[in-house]
Amino acid sequence: MSDTILGIDPGSRKTGYGFVRREGNRIHHLDNGVLQLSARAPLAERLLELHTGLMALIGRHHPTIAALENVYFARNPQSALKLGHARGVALLAAISGGLKVFEYSPAEIKRTVTTTGRAEKGQVQRMVQILLGLPEIAQEDASDALAAAICYCHRTPPERDTSR
Amino acid sequence: MSDTILGIDPGSRKTGYGFVRREGNRIHHLDNGVLQLSARAPLAERLLELHTGLMALIGRHHPTIAALENVYFARNPQSALKLGHARGVALLAAISGGLKVFEYSPAEIKRTVTTTGRAEKGQVQRMVQILLGLPEIAQEDASDALAAAICYCHRTPPERDTSR
Numbered sequence: 001m002s003d004t005i006l007g008i009d010p011g012s013r014k015t016g017y018g019f020v021r022r023e024g025n026r027i028h029h030l031d032n033g034v035l036q037l038s039a040r041a042p043l044a045e046r047l048l049e050l051h052t053g054l055m056a057l058i059g060r061h062h063p064t065i066a067a068l069e070n071v072y073f074a075r076n077p078q079s080a081l082k083l084g085h086a087r088g089v090a091l092l093a094a095i096s097g098g099l100k101v102f103e104y105s106p107a108e109i110k111r112t113v114t115t116t117g118r119a120e121k122g123q124v125q126r127m128v129q130i131l132l133g134l135p136e137i138a139q140e141d142a143s144d145a146l147a148a149a150i151c152y153c154h155r156t157p158p159e160r161d162t163s164r
Numbered sequence: 165m166s167d168t169i170l171g172i173d174p175g176s177r178k179t180g181y182g183f184v185r186r187e188g189n190r191i192h193h194l195d196n197g198v199l200q201l202s203a204r205a206p207l208a209e210r211l212l213e214l215h216t217g218l219m220a221l222i223g224r225h226h227p228t229i230a231a232l233e234n235v236y237f238a239r240n241p242q243s244a245l246k247l248g249h250a251r252g253v254a255l256l257a258a259i260s261g262g263l264k265v266f267e268y269s270p271a272e273i274k275r276t277v278t279t280t281g282r283a284e285k286g287q288v289q290r291m292v293q294i295l296l297g298l299p300e301i302a303q304e305d306a307s308d309a310l311a312a313a314i315c316y317c318h319r320t321p322p323e324r325d326t327s328r
Contacts, residue, residue, distance in 0.1 A: 095211065
């Protein structure tokens with residue numbers, strides 16, 4: 001039995017994504033990257049780009065699970081609002097594509113990947129590279145997305161997944 | 165020449181909407197209401213309900229313009245984040261439906277409808293009722309959505325609309 005998991009790290013300027021396939025206890029890397037949204041386009045158009053981009057990726061890899069960081073704080077209301085726009089559209093794409101959505105705290109994701117909830121960004125990137133055997137370190141947002149996908153694999157072992 | 169304008173007042177629990185048609189200098193009320201999202205459903209599912217609901221309304225009334233309040237502050241990052249999710253999905257629905265999006269500050273909308281930027285909620289509801297000749301006062305979120313649509317009509321007179 002195998003599952004394809006889409007990790008998403010949403011943002012209103014760029015959104016990281018990462019696909020992994022879980023087969024038994026093994027995790028294989030499939031794809032990762034960053035959707036760069038047109039910096040000069042109005043927000044609504046960037047959201048359409050984001051939605052279209054995610055739907056295309058979902059169509060290509062046919063994931064059944066989406067994994068995202070949940071957010072309980074932000075620097076300020078204005079940045080929370082912007083992040084919320086992108087996050088809402090990412091969740092919509094996932095659920096429209098028939099994916100089951102799982103959310104994890106930033107500390108939970110870091111702990112799964114690096115064994116500490118307070119890891120630095122660079123440590124997460126390096127551990128994601130090692131765990132997935134990537135030839136090089138993934139871009140920061142893509143790496144965060146892959147970390148969320150890895151977190152799902154560790155938190156929901158195949159035999160304990162009662163969702164099917 | 166006539167335009168149909170969709171006003172939206174997005175929220176993650178309920179989203180107000182209002183449709184008006186502008187013919188020359190006259191504004192006619194077409195429809196208004198509140199999309200109540202399933203209180204117990206996970207956020208991602210509520211966002212799908214919201215998107216589906218707005219797309220159905222757009223399909224029914226064929227608006228060409230969307231008008232929304234822009235938000236520059238919120239009580240706290242957490243409520244800004246939630247609002248952002250709904251607002252992002254509302255913007256996506258508008259732009260996917262081919263609508264041109266216009267945003268106005270809360271004070272700008274209140275000033276257009278009541279002549280003061282500091283009007284109370286009840287005043288806005290009452291003035292929206294009078295301006296559109298509604299048989300009764302619209303629900304608060306629907307009334308705010310109609311107020312945004314009215315704001316568009318006043319701010320972009322037909323002869324000055326250079327978008328076509």
